[in-house]
Amino acid sequence: MIPRYSRPDMVAIWAPETKFRIWFEIEAHACDAQAELGVIPKENAEAVWKADGVEFDVARIDEIEAVTKHDVIAFLTHLAEIVGSDEARFVHQGMTSSDVLDTTFNIQLVRAADILIADLEGLLAALKRRAFEHKETVRIGRSHGIHAEPTTMGLTFARFYAEMNRNLERMKTARQEVATGALSGAVGTFANIDPRVEEHVCAKLGLAPEPISTQVIPRDRHAAFFATLGVVASSIENLATEVRHMQRTEVLEAEEFFSAGQKGSSAMPHKRNPVLTENLTGLARLVRMAVIPAMENVALWHERDISHSSVERNIGPDATVTLDFALARLTSVVDKLVIYPEHMLRNMNQYKGLVMSQRVLLALTQKGASREDAYTLVQRNAMKVWEEGRDFQTELEGDADVTAILTKEEIAEKFDLGYHTKHVDTIFRRVFGES
Numbered sequence: 001m002i003p004r005y006s007r008p009d010m011v012a013i014w015a016p017e018t019k020f021r022i023w024f025e026i027e028a029h030a031c032d033a034q035a036e037l038g039v040i041p042k043e044n045a046e047a048v049w050k051a052d053g054v055e056f057d058v059a060r061i062d063e064i065e066a067v068t069k070h071d072v073i074a075f076l077t078h079l080a081e082i083v084g085s086d087e088a089r090f091v092h093q094g095m096t097s098s099d100v101l102d103t104t105f106n107i108q109l110v111r112a113a114d115i116l117i118a119d120l121e122g123l124l125a126a127l128k129r130r131a132f133e134h135k136e137t138v139r140i141g142r143s144h145g146i147h148a149e150p151t152t153m154g155l156t157f158a159r160f161y162a163e164m165n166r167n168l169e170r171m172k173t174a175r176q177e178v179a180t181g182a183l184s185g186a187v188g189t190f191a192n193i194d195p196r197v198e199e200h201v202c203a204k205l206g207l208a209p210e211p212i213s214t215q216v217i218p219r220d221r222h223a224a225f226f227a228t229l230g231v232v233a234s235s236i237e238n239l240a241t242e243v244r245h246m247q248r249t250e251v252l253e254a255e256e257f258f259s260a261g262q263k264g265s266s267a268m269p270h271k272r273n274p275v276l277t278e279n280l281t282g283l284a285r286l287v288r289m290a291v292i293p294a295m296e297n298v299a300l301w302h303e304r305d306i307s308h309s310s311v312e313r314n315i316g317p318d319a320t321v322t323l324d325f326a327l328a329r330l331t332s333v334v335d336k337l338v339i340y341p342e343h344m345l346r347n348m349n350q351y352k353g354l355v356m357s358q359r360v361l362l363a364l365t366q367k368g369a370s371r372e373d374a375y376t377l378v379q380r381n382a383m384k385v386w387e388e389g390r391d392f393q394t395e396l397e398g399d400a401d402v403t404a405i406l407t408k409e410e411i412a413e414k415f416d417l418g419y420h421t422k423h424v425d426t427i428f429r430r431v432f433g434e435s
Contacts, residue, residue: 005283010324013111014317020056022104023075026201027091028052030183033200034193040090047087054082072097094193096186098304102217103181105312107205109225112320113175116232119327120168124161126334128432131157135424138417139253139344140355145245149355150348150420153254153339158431160239167232174228178221181205182213187303215304219297222312226294229319233287236326240277240284243333247274253344257336276333283326290315353392354385359414360396360406367405377402 012018028048035045056078065074072092080088092100135154140147183198184190190198195209202209210217246254256276258264264271293315297308348355357378364374381395381402396402396411403411 005325006321007324007328010112010115010321011317013108013115014321016058016061017056019104019108020058020061020075022107022205023072023100024051024056024079025205026100026103026181026183027076027079027095029201029204030093030095030193030197031091033197034090034093036200037194037196039194040093044087044090047083048079048091050087051079051082056082070097072100094185094191094197095183096215098216099183099185101309102213103183103201103205103207105316106178106180106207106217106221108316109178109222109320110175110206112316112324113171113178113225115324116229116320116327117168117171117175119324119331120164120171120232123327123331123334124164124168126331127157127161127164130334130337131155131161131428131432134339134341135428136421137339137341137344138348138421139341140348147348147351147355149358150417152421152424153341153344155424155427156242157334158428160235160242162431163235163238167228167235170228170231174225178225179207180210180217180221181207182210182217184210184213184215186215188212188214188216214302216300216308219294219300219308223294223298226290226315226319229323230288230291233284233323233326236323236330237281237284239330239334240280243277243337244274244281247272247277251343251347252340253347254337254339256333257338276329280326280330280333283322283329287319287323287326290319351385351392352390353415354382356392356415357382359419360402360411363410363414364402364405369405 028045028051031040031045031048034040035042056075060081061071061074061078064077065071068074068077076088076092079091131154133154134157135152137153138150139153139156141149141151181198181202182188183193183201184195185193198209212218243254243256245251247256255272256274258272263269264273264275293311297311300308361371361374361378364377365371369377377399378396381392381399384390384395385392393411393415396406397408
């Protein structure tokens, strides 16, 4: 991913220096296990660790690969240059390139998942804080973009909290599923390497041995991982879209923080645009772009082919780097989001009590009117509010057919705003627990 949308800790996971360090650790731990089993001399295994702490020369490895046309062989050649060709002659004993590449890829995905989990936890903290801050801040709920019934801004934050909390659990599951390693040799039969080598290396690197790996780790694991990233990205877009709608000039119930000196438009000095959440919408598309290729990687020929390789070299860094950046940006947006309670009330009252129509409908049916008749009575008065700007309560009180069923006091009671917020505490306990 380009630097503009990257953060250093996630980028470092995919740096060539990190990759080669992991390759080295896999090979060195494998040598230790081989030595313990008596397959190779212990002194050769110990000699490999001379490269521990040495900075591998990426340019030199690239130079070798230009000749060998094989990245793992190029690395092993460079490793032998460091530790000595005789000392390194047992490195990669019984292994195949996929043992190194696949195990490394999963380690990188696990490390990326750890960052993304921390990102989600930070976002959840911001959402929870804002939810409690605006627990009783009333705003109009909308369906189809049209005024529906009152809700609160706290409930808006709470529902995004619940969604992101589900994403946190999905991310933890995805991490666990992809945290496997394989050192099973060509076609995965362990013909030339003892399964105990795989167990040793995986234990050292915090992975579980892949139960059956053919020559590669099964790609359904990776498909599930990238699908999870796609779901998280969609949730980011969901929240970002809500902010963008709230920031529209004719709504303006909330807006992104606009800092001193910030400029919204090169042409129009008055503009304060939702650029961060628009950016998040775009970044979510990029993350989801990785999902279908990851799913298509599941179907490989026989015990392996490399059709998945070029895909993963791209989507691994791009999707995780982008999602890390997006989560951090969204956390900042939520944390600094400017809320306008007075605008929320203004919007809700724009159509003079219209949003209480369901309460009146239910009251009429409870007093004996059929639902069809009650709906007709309420709707004909509601249309006067829409079309003529009249006051809904006043129209109801002046409708003889309505007042034949409900008293004016009963009508007035249906316009109590507190009716719509009486279960906010219950919902908050469901979302946040008893805290």
